[in-house]
Amino acid sequence: MTGTAAILLVALLCPNALARHHSHATEDAPGHFDYYLLSLSWSPSYCLVHPADRDQCQGQGFGFVLHGLWPQFDAGGYPQQCQSHEGLDRQAQALGGRLYPSPSLMAHEWQRHGRCSGLGAADYFRTADRALALLRIPALFEAPRSDQHLSPQQILAAWRAANPALPPHSLMLACRGGELSEVRLCLSRDLQPRPCGQGVADGCPARPVLIPAAR
Secondary structure, three states: OOHHHHHHHHHHHOHHHHHHHHHHHHHOOOOOOOEEEEEEEEHHHHHHHOOOOOOOOOOOOOOEEEEEEEEEOOOOOOOOOOOOOOOOOHHHHHHHHOOOOOHHHHHHHHHHOHHHHOOOHHHHHHHHHHHHOOOOOOHHHOOOOOOEEEOHHHHHHHHHHHOOOOOOOOEEEEEEOOEEEEEEEEEEOOOOEOOOOOOOOOEOOOOOEEEOOOO
């Protein structure tokens, strides 16, 4: 059987096979997404698990830091590892270096998520910078020197009080092992706060969670 005949036979027997392949390729195409998810990581929680990370931990004293700006799909899921020939030139590295707590995180985020934005690296980091400027971090979380235990409702209430214009269902929490891990904000492609799509939900238990002190 020739290659052409085999393809035609697959299409006849399983008409969705080629469609699924085409859909996957389209979903992984740079610029094909519906909205952004801005993720801020609570650095002290990260440092409890990664104490050897000298750039972010070991006395740096960080509180919330940029984890990433991630393209998302309204129906759930997200593109990743999109193909792009653009790397991180000096300009992009200089911009990203002012946003992320470590060069390794900056490079990882560009490789996995930034390329899917359809933007060049420098413009992607500029977009992340503008997204960061939209959120005001509550005074409660400005690098506290002692551990705190707060319920997810208390944490969200503090963020909403500091950012009263945020629409409902646009701000989410993530926890790991009973500790606050991240605060996430959903944004339109033009960086307007908006409700999150499917698959983005609060990931913290109902009980109070640990917010480790800055280190």
